[in-house]
Amino acid sequence: MDRDSSRREGSCSHDSIAGEISELRSLYLDYLRGEIDLLRSVVVRKDLEEVREVGHRLKGSGGSYGFHHISELGEKIQYLQDHTEWDEVETLFHQLEEMYEQLAEGR
Amino acid sequence: MTKMIMVVEDDPMNAKFFELTLKRRGNFDVIVTEDVDQIFSLTRQGKIDMIVMDVSLCNSYYKGERVDGITLSRLIKQEKSSREIPILLATAHVMKGEQEAFLRESGADGYVSKPVIDPNQFIRKVNDLIA
Numbered sequence: 001m002d003r004d005s006s007r008r009e010g011s012c013s014h015d016s017i018a019g020e021i022s023e024l025r026s027l028y029l030d031y032l033r034g035e036i037d038l039l040r041s042v043v044v045r046k047d048l049e050e051v052r053e054v055g056h057r058l059k060g061s062g063g064s065y066g067f068h069h070i071s072e073l074g075e076k077i078q079y080l081q082d083h084t085e086w087d088e089v090e091t092l093f094h095q096l097e098e099m100y101e102q103l104a105e106g107r
Numbered sequence: 108m109t110k111m112i113m114v115v116e117d118d119p120m121n122a123k124f125f126e127l128t129l130k131r132r133g134n135f136d137v138i139v140t141e142d143v144d145q146i147f148s149l150t151r152q153g154k155i156d157m158i159v160m161d162v163s164l165c166n167s168y169y170k171g172e173r174v175d176g177i178t179l180s181r182l183i184k185q186e187k188s189s190r191e192i193p194i195l196l197a198t199a200h201v202m203k204g205e206q207e208a209f210l211r212e213s214g215a216d217g218y219v220s221k222p223v224i225d226p227n228q229f230i231r232k233v234n235d236l237i238a
Contacts, residue, residue, distance in 0.1 A: 056199050063222030063223075
């Protein structure tokens with residue numbers, strides 16, 4: 001996701017409830033911050049089941065608020081295979097952190 | 108009379124999304140809960156016109172065991188007092204065949220994929236089931 005598109009994400013769109021209720025965008029980013037903090041701790045613990053659960057929640061929620069890239073990344077995390085290398089898990093985690101930083105910057 | 112929809116959802120942002128969409132775009136009354144005792148109490152009293160049921164529930168317990176939305180739906184559909192209440196499953200599971208299997212196992216009446224990209228389509232599904 002480029003920087004401009006990340007700033008556009010979550011802004012008013014016809015199909016996003018966030019377009020009608022703009023304060024939810026900020027609320028979602030606070031929620032996302034919490035999920036990232038949780039994900040960091042479960043990545044350190046190498047708890048793949050918990051990692052997948054966080055991915056599942058992000059997949060299920062992001063797009064409803066117009067954050068489609070969050071849902072796409074969440075889906076990748078949700079369906080990580082048992083034999084996944086932890087380097088790959090960490091890479092996805094860093095991508096999520098980066099997305100958050102870009103979105104938070106555009107708040 | 109305004110219809111009452113129960114949203115059973117453990118994720119706070121999904122719960123908020125469903126609640127706001129159903130209230131603002133559907134003009135429904137909404138109650139959000141993941142408490143199993145409250146769910147059965149309300150469904151048995153005939154106070155619920157429809158249920159939006161999350162499949163993956165983390166904090167819902169029935170007889171001391173954690174239950175997901177599939178099991179809860181099945182239990183609701185097994186009771187004479189609540190079997191007619193339409194249930195719309197909400198799931199972020201997207202693997203081929205998963206959603207159909209959830210429908211079969213739960214006895215639910217339909218499903219919606221999360222995230223909900225089009226709130227109007229979601230409201231149409233709700234209206235179709237609640238009619």
